[in-house]
Amino acid sequence: MQRLTTILKYGYWVIAALLFAGGVVLVFAWTPTEATMGPVQKIFYLHLPAAINTFLALMVCFIASVGYLWKRQQQFDDLALAGAKVGVLLCSIVLLTGMLWSRSAWGTWWTWSPRLTFSLVLWLLYTVYLVIRPSIEGQQRRAMISAVYGIVAFVDVPLVYLSVKLMPDIHPTSIALAPAMQWTLGYWFLPITMINIGLLAVAYRLHRREALLARPRTAIAVRRSTFHRPAATGGAA
Amino acid sequence: MRRTVDDSPATLAIREGTVTAGSQQAIAPESAASKTSAVRALSLGKHIDDRAILDEIDLDVPMGRFVALVGPNGAGKSTLLHAIATLSPATHGSLALFGQTVHRWAGAALRARIGMIGHQSMLYRDLTALENLTLFGRLYGVDAPGERAAELLEKVRLSDRAHDPPKAFSRGMVQRLSIARALMHNPDLLLADEPFAGLDVPSTRNVEALLAQLHGEGKTIILTNHEIAQSLRLSEQVVVLRGGRVVLDRPASQVDVDAVTREVMA
Amino acid sequence: MSRAWRQLLLLIGKDLRIEARSRQTMGLVTVLGVLILVVLGLGLGPGKVPSGPSGTVLLWVAYLFGGVLCFEKTMAVERQDGTLAGLMLAPVDRGVLFAAKLITNLLLIAALAVVITAVGIVLLQFDLSGVLGPFVLITAMSLLGFAAVGTLFAAAVSSTRLQGGLLALVIFPICLPLIIASTQLMVRLAERPDEVGAGGYLILVAFDAIYLVMSWLVFELLLEP
Numbered sequence: 093m094q095r096l097t098t099i100l101k102y103g104y105w106v107i108a109a110l111l112f113a114g115g116v117v118l119v120f121a122w123t124p125t126e127a128t129m130g131p132v133q134k135i136f137y138l139h140l141p142a143a144i145n146t147f148l149a150l151m152v153c154f155i156a157s158v159g160y161l162w163k164r165q166q167q168f169d170d171l172a173l174a175g176a177k178v179g180v181l182l183c184s185i186v187l188l189t190g191m192l193w194s195r196s197a198w199g200t201w202w203t204w205s206p207r208l209t210f211s212l213v214l215w216l217l218y219t220v221y222l223v224i225r226p227s228i229e230g231q232q233r234r235a236m237i238s239a240v241y242g243i244v245a246f247v248d249v250p251l252v253y254l255s256v257k258l259m260p261d262i263h264p265t266s267i268a269l270a271p272a273m274q275w276t277l278g279y280w281f282l283p284i285t286m287i288n289i290g291l292l293a294v295a296y297r298l299h300r301r302e303a304l305l306a307r308p309r310t311a312i313a314v315r316r317s318t319f320h321r322p323a324a325t326g327g328a329a
Numbered sequence: 330m331r332r333t334v335d336d337s338p339a340t341l342a343i344r345e346g347t348v349t350a351g352s353q354q355a356i357a358p359e360s361a362a363s364k365t366s367a368v369r370a371l372s373l374g375k376h377i378d379d380r381a382i383l384d385e386i387d388l389d390v391p392m393g394r395f396v397a398l399v400g401p402n403g404a405g406k407s408t409l410l411h412a413i414a415t416l417s418p419a420t421h422g423s424l425a426l427f428g429q430t431v432h433r434w435a436g437a438a439l440r441a442r443i444g445m446i447g448h449q450s451m452l453y454r455d456l457t458a459l460e461n462l463t464l465f466g467r468l469y470g471v472d473a474p475g476e477r478a479a480e481l482l483e484k485v486r487l488s489d490r491a492h493d494p495p496k497a498f499s500r501g502m503v504q505r506l507s508i509a510r511a512l513m514h515n516p517d518l519l520l521a522d523e524p525f526a527g528l529d530v531p532s533t534r535n536v537e538a539l540l541a542q543l544h545g546e547g548k549t550i551i552l553t554n555h556e557i558a559q560s561l562r563l564s565e566q567v568v569v570l571r572g573g574r575v576v577l578d579r580p581a582s583q584v585d586v587d588a589v590t591r592e593v594m595a
Numbered sequence: 596m597s598r599a600w601r602q603l604l605l606l607i608g609k610d611l612r613i614e615a616r617s618r619q620t621m622g623l624v625t626v627l628g629v630l631i632l633v634v635l636g637l638g639l640g641p642g643k644v645p646s647g648p649s650g651t652v653l654l655w656v657a658y659l660f661g662g663v664l665c666f667e668k669t670m671a672v673e674r675q676d677g678t679l680a681g682l683m684l685a686p687v688d689r690g691v692l693f694a695a696k697l698i699t700n701l702l703l704i705a706a707l708a709v710v711i712t713a714v715g716i717v718l719l720q721f722d723l724s725g726v727l728g729p730f731v732l733i734t735a736m737s738l739l740g741f742a743a744v745g746t747l748f749a750a751a752v753s754s755t756r757l758q759g760g761l762l763a764l765v766i767f768p769i770c771l772p773l774i775i776a777s778t779q780l781m782v783r784l785a786e787r788p789d790e791v792g793a794g795g796y797l798i799l800v801a802f803d804a805i806y807l808v809m810s811w812l813v814f815e816l817l818l819e820p
Contacts (some may be wrong), residue, residue, distance in 0.1 A: 161816065209775075217768040227761055231378040234817070240813055241765060244744070247805060248769050255772040255798050258779040268684045416680060416820045437686030445684055449677025450788040453609070455616045467605050472600065495676075510681070 104290060111283035115276075123276040137277055139189040141284035142182050143211075149179035149288055150218065150246060157242030160235055166303050169235035172242050175296035176221045178288060183215045200324035206256040213252045217245045231306070344462060354575075365428035367518050367549040368413055374421030376409055382408045383419065383424035384573040390551060390566070395544045397560035397581070398553045400570035401593055403536070406553040407448070409570065410520050413551065414445045414460065420482045427517065441469060444511035445520040450503045451510060454496040458487060458506050461495065462513055481509040501532030508539060521552035525559070537563060557589050569593055599691050606682075606695035611702070613672060620668040620703060628661040628711040630734055636718050644719045645653050651721060651730060652778040657711045658738065659770075662704045663763045666745035669699055670753040680820035689815035697746045697810075704738055726784045729791075736799040737777040741770050747810035751817040 119134050126133035153175030160168035190208050195201050202208065221241055228234040269277065366389050373386040381403045390396050398406050411417040417432055424431040426439050445451075452461045459478055465579065466474030482488045485505040495503050504524060511519060521540070525533050540563065544550055554560045560567060561581045569577035569592045577584070577592045614620055635653050636644060644650055673679035682692060697701055712734075723730055745766050752762045781793040 110695075208735065213768065213771050216771075220764055224761060224765060233754070236816060240747075240751065240817060244747075244769055244806075244809065248772065251772040251798065251802055251805070252775075252795075254801075255775040255779075258776060258795055258798070312787050411820070414684060416683060437688070441685055441686045443684065445680075447677055447680060449680070451677045451681030451684075453613060453672070453678055454676060455613045460612075464605065464609055465681065465685065468602055468682070468687055470686070568652070 108283055108286040108290060111286065115283055117220075118276055118279060120161070123269060123272055126273075128184040129197060132192065132240050135189045135192055137280045138284070139155075139186060139193065140277060141281045143186045143191065144281070145284050145288040146179050146186055148285075149175050149182055149292065150214075150249070151175075152292060153179060153218070154246035157239040157246075160239040161243070162164050164232075167300065169231075169238060170299035170303055171292075171296050172238060172298055173222075173225070174292050176242070177295050178291045179223065180215065180218045180222060181291070182288065183211060184217065187211045187215055194280065204260050206262070209229050209256045209259060210253055211274050213256070214249065217248060221245060244278070299316060333409045340455075365392065366390055366425070367394065367427060368551070369425040370413070370422065371424075372422035373409075373412065373419050373424055375405075375412060375417070375419045376421065381573050383412065383542060386422070386570075386573075386575055388568065388575065388578070390549060392549055393547050394549055394550075394566055395564045396551045396568060397564035398551060398568050398570060399557055399560050399589065399593060404570040404572050405521050405573040408573075410522050410551065410553055413518075414443055414520050415440060416445075418462045423510070426535075435454070442517045444514065444516035444518070444519065445522070446507050446511050446524055447522045448506045448526070450495060452503070452506060454494055456483065457492045457494050458498075458509075459491040461506070462510055465510050466513040466594060468555075470512050474513070477513060481512055484512075485509045499532075500527045501529060501535070504528060504532065504536060504583070505539075508536070513541075516548070518549045518551070521550065523553055523555070525554065525556065543544070557593065558586050563588065571595065599688055602687050603689050603695050603698075606687075607698050607702075610669060610672070610695070610699040614669075614699075614703070620665055621669070621706065624661040624665045624703070624707055625710050627664060628657040628707060629714050631657040631660055632711065632715055632718055650719060651715070651717060651723075651781050654708075654711055654715050654721075655774055655778065657715070658704065658708055658734075659741075659767065659774075660763070661707050661711065662700075662738070662741055662745060663706065663766060665703050666700055666742075666749040666766075667697060667753070667762055669703070670746075670749040674753055677820070679818070683818065683820050689818065690811055692818070693746065693811050693814040696750075697742055700742045700746050701739065704742060705735075706737060708734060709772070726781075729784055731783065733780050733796075733799065735778045736796075736803060737773045740773050740799065740803045741766070743803070743806040743810045744769050747806075747814055747817065750814060754819045772798060776802070 115137070119137055123134070123137075149198055153172045156168045156172035156175055159165075160172060189206075190211055191201050194203055194205075194208065221238065224241070225234055225238055228237055341375060354387075368388060368390040370386050370388040373383060373388070374381060375383040386409060389410075397593065398409065400406050408417065412419045413426070415426075418431075418583050429439060431439065444503060453464075456464065459475075459482070462478035462481065463474045466477055470475055479491070480490070482491050483506055487502060487505055488510070490498065490502065497507060498506065508521075508524070519540075524536055524540070537559075540552070550564075552564075561584070564581050567577065567579055567584060567589060568575055569589060571593065576595075577589065632653070635656065644653070673682070683689075716723065745762070748765045749762060752765065775797040776795045780791060783791045783795075
């Protein structure tokens with residue numbers, strides 16, 4: 093059983109790596125280069141899947157945060173943290189690829205366009221999540237405050253999206269994609285999503301191990317809290 | 330003026346020593362049901378970050394009882410008091426106050442019957458003594474809070490400082506004002522977390538007299554204390570907490586200082 | 596129901612009275628705001644300050660930093676002598692505690708905003724004639740959302756040992772939609788008044804509604820006596 097899971101784990105990453113490599117080959121060997129922008133346009137095949145997966149990872153963080161508030165179990169906090177970490181990583185990729193695009197298309201590394209600004213704010217929201225955690229003492233308190241922030245931040249995302257739309261979009265970007273390009277774009281979702289899920293799993297397992305190791309030697313077996321379920325305790329009235 | 334311990338089955342059980350040191354037996358609900366207890370905790374536990382601050386606490390405090398909770402530092406005395414006050418809910422077990430089960434966030438009705446004195450004064454240092462008292466009185470919905478405040482200031486002998494803010498008070502005076510605050514709504518249960526800490530001898534005597542007087546009026550009092558001899562002198566029931574567990578639970582008349590000290594120091 | 600209102604007024608009155616007596620918060624916060632404006636004005640240099648309503652974005656910097664300090668202080672009052680525990684012990688609904696702190700914070704930052712705006716008009720030569728009404732509305736709506744988020748997280752952060760900067764760190768990214776919406780609205784009012792549609796206002800309303808409700812619901816989870 094142990095060997096099987098190890099094989100599966102390695103297999104998973106091998107497949108993801110192969111798909112990624114295959115994607116790179118595909119992009120440079122098969123997919124036609126876009127006329128106006130040249131080779132830099134190819135970064136879009138990484139950019140969009142990364143953006144969608146950022147949202148997925150942050151959604152995981154949100155759901156896990158809600159889960160923590162509901163169940164008060166450390167596993168949820170560990171998952172939320174994993175979601176935030178992977179989300180920030182992917183969001184960094186989105187930002188960097190966006191900036192590369194901007195540099196190549198309009199000559200500047202940064203424009204306060206809605207899309208770039210949105211990515212930046214998203215990145216900030218969740219980097220703050222990661223940064224404040226070490227300042228909060230006590231595992232339960234940290235998990236609670238993080239969960240509240242995780243929920244508040246996620247609810248903020250649509251509001252950020254709407255508000256940046258108010259900003260002037262000097263460079264509207266709409267690229268017509270030839271069928272071959274659409275295929276390539278669709279293909280790239282495979283390795284990126286696999287990497288997303290894989291990293292989430294790795295981070296989650298790491299946090300679980302850390303949480304279990306952090307328990308003091310006098311720790312007793314963790315029992316689910318029963319205090320708020322009056323029916324279960326009975327006999328005290 | 331010590332009230333005699335009544336003869337309810339629960340107290341009989343204590344007197345006969347059925348609840349022995351280290352015992353995990355709960356006082357069976359049926360046998361103690363003849364009188365509603367002020368506090369009844371069954372297997373009460375509080376786990377924070379996988380550590381058991383309180384573990385399997387069984388405690389039965391009948392109405393009108395004066396209980397002293399003693400134990401070494403870190404034994405969980407303050408935590409237990411906070412759990413009983415419904416300030417920091419426990420995580421395991423059950424707790425009933427005045428016969429009503431306490432859920433995670435206890436209702437206002439229960440809280441209105443509890444008064445607490447903690448390590449901190451719970452007083453606003455920029456408001457006068459009178460303003461502090463009337464504020465809490467109004468929050469509790471007390472009738473004629475101004476008069477009640479004046480009456481309590483008289484009781485704790487701070488009438489002459491009614492218009493001064495607590496920041497100008499000595500520690501003993503702050504403590505007395507804090508007791509007045511806790512009494513504004515005439516609670517049935519008074520919880521005192523180390524009420525004598527940092528007090529000089531005359532102030533200690535003052536507070537002791539006050540507590541004895543309140544006990545005489547029929548209030549249930551649970552206090553935590555470091556001083557064992559003092560605790561035995563003041564209280565009717567002594568509970569020793571060590572490592573989050575009850576290791577001794579006896580009427581004060583049945584134990585002596587050495588026995589209790591041994592349990593505390595073990 | 597009426598008991599809740601009574602308690603609410605009591606608590607707000609208590610906070611305002613303490614503020615009037617101790618004068619800890621308003622003085623600090625106002626001076627900080629003015630200092631920020633001075634630094635901005637000096638930094639930008641004479642003549643470089645964006646004139647007209649679009650310059651009001653600079654005021655936001657002052658509101659934000661002053662506001663965060665204000666939220667920290669009003670919560671710190673309850674930490675000082677454990678009075679928060681006293682309030683939690685009393686039969687006061689946690690929602691009422693939140694509302695009281697929120698309204699206190701609102702009143703204080705409203706006062707701050709008035710002073711800062713006045714100073715801003717003088718030092719940075721803003722010309723708000725013609726857009727004063729919308730400016731007040733936009734600022735009021737933004738400060739409401741800001742205070743809701745600030746009150747919520749001030750409760751969370753005040754119980755942690757390390758406070759400095761933590762609250763600002765948490766509040767600013769969340770309030771960015773407010774800042775973006777209100778500054779964009781002001782810029783449009785200044786430059787393209789006919790393009791100001793309902794969109795920006797709706798975002799402010801949505802933000803306020805969502806965060807008022809959410810903060811009110813979640814507040815008690817973050818309270819620690």
